Structure formats: C-alpha cells, structure tokens
Amino acid sequence: MPTKNTSIHGEWSSRLAFILAAAGSAVGLGNIWKFPYMAGENGGGAFVLIYLICIAVFGLPIMMAEVMLGRRGRQSPINTMKMLSQQENAHKAWGLLGWCGVLAGVLILSYYSVIAGWSLSYVLESTSGSLRYITETKAGELFSNLIASSLTLIFWHTLFMLMTMIVVARGVSNGLEMAVKYLMPALAALILVLIGYSISQGYFMLGVKFMFTPDFSKINQAVLLDAMGQAFFSLSLGMGAIMIYGSYLSQHASIAKTSFAVALADITVAILAGLAIFPIVFANQLEAAQGPGLIFNTLPLAFGQMPGGVIFGTLFFVLLVFAAWTSSISLIEPAVVWLVERCGLTRIKASVICGSVTWLVGLGTVFSFNIWKTYTVFDKTVFELLDFLTSNIMLPLGGLLIAVFVGWSMRESSVKDEIAMSSSMLYQAWRFLIRFVTPVGVLLIFFRVIEII
Numbered sequence: 313m314p315t316k317n318t319s320i321h322g323e324w325s326s327r328l329a330f331i332l333a334a335a336g337s338a339v340g341l342g343n344i345w346k347f348p349y350m351a352g353e354n355g356g357g358a359f360v361l362i363y364l365i366c367i368a369v370f371g372l373p374i375m376m377a378e379v380m381l382g383r384r385g386r387q388s389p390i391n392t393m394k395m396l397s398q399q400e401n402a403h404k405a406w407g408l409l410g411w412c413g414v415l416a417g418v419l420i421l422s423y424y425s426v427i428a429g430w431s432l433s434y435v436l437e438s439t440s441g442s443l444r445y446i447t448e449t450k451a452g453e454l455f456s457n458l459i460a461s462s463l464t465l466i467f468w469h470t471l472f473m474l475m476t477m478i479v480v481a482r483g484v485s486n487g488l489e490m491a492v493k494y495l496m497p498a499l500a501a502l503i504l505v506l507i508g509y510s511i512s513q514g515y516f517m518l519g520v521k522f523m524f525t526p527d528f529s530k531i532n533q534a535v536l537l538d539a540m541g542q543a544f545f546s547l548s549l550g551m552g553a554i555m556i557y558g559s560y561l562s563q564h565a566s567i568a569k570t571s572f573a574v575a576l577a578d579i580t581v582a583i584l585a586g587l588a589i590f591p592i593v594f595a596n597q598l599e600a601a602q603g604p605g606l607i608f609n610t611l612p613l614a615f616g617q618m619p620g621g622v623i624f625g626t627l628f629f630v631l632l633v634f635a636a637w638t639s640s641i642s643l644i645e646p647a648v649v650w651l652v653e654r655c656g657l658t659r660i661k662a663s664v665i666c667g668s669v670t671w672l673v674g675l676g677t678v679f680s681f682n683i684w685k686t687y688t689v690f691d692k693t694v695f696e697l698l699d700f701l702t703s704n705i706m707l708p709l710g711g712l713l714i715a716v717f718v719g720w721s722m723r724e725s726s727v728k729d730e731i732a733m734s735s736s737m738l739y740q741a742w743r744f745l746i747r748f749v750t751p752v753g754v755l756l757i758f759f760r761v762i763e764i765i
C-alpha cells in the first residue's frame with residue numbers, strides 16, 4: 313500500500329491559500345485580454361456557450377484530477393508522474409507528461425510575458441494622462457506604435473520576466489496569498505466600474521446580446537478548437553501548474569469544492585471582462601474581431617472619457633499586471649521545481665536559468681509584431697503559432713493524458729482515497745466524466761470528427 317507523500321517544498325497554510333493561489337494562476341491575461349478577443353473573433357455567443365460547456369465537461373473534472381495527482385505525488389509534475397506511474401504499476405512513459413507540461417509552461421510564458429509587457433506600458437500611458445480624451449484613431453496609433461517598436465517591447469518584456477523571476481526565486485509565499493486576496497477582488501471591482509460606465513453610455517445591452525445570443529451557424533471546427541483551448545488556458549490546465557499547486561495542498565482539503573471555487577472565479581472574471589469590453593467596442597463602432605489588440609484599442613477610450621479616468625485606468629492596468637504576474641509564476645514553477653529536485657540547484661539559480669531561456673524564446677513573439685511580421689508558418693506568425701500550439705494542442709493533449717492516467721491507469725482505490733469525495737454520487741459522476749466524456753470529447757474536437765454542428 314503506497315504511503316502518503318509529503319512535499320519538500322512546503323505546504324499551503326490553509327485551503328483558502330490554495331484557492332487563492334490557484335485562482336491567481338487561473339485568472340490572468342487569459343480572462344481579460346484573451347477571452348474577449350477570442351469571443352470577438354469567433355462570433356460571440358456561440359463561442360461563449362461552447363467555452364462554458366468545455367469548462368464544465370473537461371475543465372472542472374481535469375482540474376480535480378490534476379489537483380489530486382499533485383497532492384498524491386507532492387513533487388514537480390515530472391517527478392510526480394514518474395513516481396505515481398511506478399506506484400500504480402503503469403508504464404514509465406507517463407513521466408513524459410510532466411516534460412510536456414514544463415515545455416508548455418515555458419512556451420506560454422514566453423509570449424505571456426510580452427503581452428504582460430503591453431499592460432505595463434499602458435500603466436505608464438495611463439498615469440501620464442495621455443489616455444485623457446483619446447480618440448479612436450489616436451488609441452489605435454498608440455497601440456500600433458507600441459507593437460511596432462521591438463526595443464520598447466523588449467524593455468517591457470524584460471521587466472516583466474524580471475518581476476516573475478524575483479518572486480519565483482523567493483518561493484511560493486504568503487506574498488502570493490495576500491496579493492490574490494486583495495488585488496483580485498479589486499480587479500473585479502474595476503471591471504464593474506467599466507460595466508457601470510457602459511451602462512451609463514447606453515450600449516450595455518449590445519454587449520450582452522453579442523455575448524449571450526449564440527449564432528450556431530458560426531460554429532465550426534476552428535471555433536470548437538479555440539473554445540476548448542481557451543477553457544484549458546484559462547483554467548491553467550494540462551501542463552502541471554495546477555498539479556504543482558495541488559502538491560502543496562493539505563491532506564484534509566476538499567478537492568472538489570476547491571476546484572469548483574477556482575473555476576467559478578475564473579469564469580466570472582472572463583464574463584465580466586467581456587461585458588465590460590464589448591459595449592465599448594460597439595459604442596465606438598470598432599471591430600470585435602480585431603484580434604490581440606482588442607482591449608488595448610478599446611479600454612483607453614472608456615478611461616479617456618469617464619470621470620476619474622486617469623485613476624481608474626492606472627489602477628486597472630496595474631491590477632491587470634498583477635493578475636498576469638500571479639499566473640506567470642505558476643507557468644514557470646514546474647520547470648523551476650524540477651531543476652531544484654533534479655540538479656539540486658537553489659531556487660534562485662533555477663529561476664535565473666528558466667527565466668533566461670523563457671526570455672530568449674519571448675523575443676520570437678516580440679519580433680512577430682514588427683520585423684518578423686511577414687514571416688509565417690501555416691499562415692501564422694511566431695506569436696500565433698506559439699499560442700495555437702500551446703493553447704489548442706499541448707494543453708488539451710496534456711489534459712487528455714491526465715484524464716486517461718487517472719481514469720484508466722491508476723488503481724481506483726488510490727484515486728478514491730486521494731480525491732476523498734464525500735458524496736458517492738458526485739464521485740461516480742466525476743469518474744464517468746474523467747474516464748469517458750473528457751477523453752472522447754477532447755479527441756473528437758481534435759480529430760475534426762465534429763465538422764459543423
């Protein structure tokens with residue numbers, strides 16, 4: 313009978329600490345920057361609906377599975393997978409899953425940091441008052457000028473990577489708990505301010521209609537894949553980030569309840585962000601499908617016009633950076649912990665190594681907005697390719713493998729013992745989802761079996 317493992321890297325002080333850290337990982341640029349532009353590109357309502365279904369059918373069950381694996385293994389995802397496959401008499405190759413996660417984390421962070429850099433630069437724009445009474449044309453120019461300058465992007469990307477490395481080098485700490493506890497609600501409050509502004513301008517219902525009226529003719533293979541990818545990305549699933557946070561979770565905490573709380577917080581912020589942004593888009597006759605620049609082209613217009621806009625705008629972008637920061641930490645944590653375990657490096661050295669590699673890869677994204685703009689592979693720039701490869705392929709694939717491992721390779725007694733759900737009906741429902749629905753659903757979306765609904 314395998315004994316319970318303890319983590320050499322410490323444990324969360326409470327269940328709330330875990331919820332806060334996992335919510336910090338989940339809520340980030342994915343909710344505020346990516347979700348609105350993906351919804352805008354994929355026709356609104358139908359995308360939102362499929363995204364929500366994907367969260368319920370794949371996201372929540374996989375999140376529970378990941379937390380459970382993390383808590384059982386109590387090491388980096390690579391070593392957790394290696395050790396559990398031994399304990400469970402499963403094939404050694406399951407260890408590869410951890411590797412795939414480390415790679416996905418580094419790749420995601422490489423472009424995540426560049427976008428977080430955009431947010432940093434908007435903190436400066438906001439404080440300097442340059443967003444005051446800004447017109448659509450000027451807001452468009454501000455953004456195009458920013459991304460056209462590789463040096464400026466490198467500066468902000470470097471700053472954000474340094475911020476991430478400093479926190480990771482010091483270890484997952486109470487600082488993270490505090491930051492998430494106070495700053496996330498503050499961010500949600502500011503999004504509510506934006507929604508209030510939209511309501512006062514009279515365009516709120518247009519946004520609501522766009523987000524919640526599904527036009528099923530818009531659903532195709534690409535929309536399905538994007539919505540599934542967004543569900544994984546937004547919940548930080550499929551790469552070991554949640555697994556590693558699970559490894560610090562105390563033995564007594566309820567995995568089901570904590571996962572539910574994290575998923576709920578994540579969806580709420582994404583939906584609120586959409587509700588804040590689309591009314592501004594329609595009020596100013598902007599393009600909903602304009603891509604990654606969406607929030608940077610629209611929000612300055614609202615902050616430029618509303619009373620107290622300089623303060624609200626500055627606060628908003630500062631909090632957005634914080635949200636990105638608490639996510640970036642979890643993206644690099646699996647790689648850092650693995651280096652510490654494997655090579656006996658200090659956290660500081662491991663963070664410097666992982667951070668430097670990620671920074672270097674990030675230059676590809678920086679250049680994809682300017683000097684390499686015209687270089688494409690499969691019609692995608694470096695940034696688009698990295699985003700597609702990680703969100704739409706690597707994360708769902710990681711999630712699929714986690715579901716298969718938990719549902720088919722682990723002994724049921726171990727699973728039951730670790731997940732410790734009080735309701736046997738809910739346990740059976742979860743087990744059914746993880747064994748059948750999740751793997752089959754992900755595969756179907758992957759292999760274009762569902763062409764057009």
Ligand code: PFF
Pocket residue numbers: 337338339340341342343417420544545546547548549551552553554639640642643
């Ligand atoms: N969930 C984060 C966001 O929505 O911004 C991004 C992310 C973090 C993805 C950690 C994956 C991950 F492992």
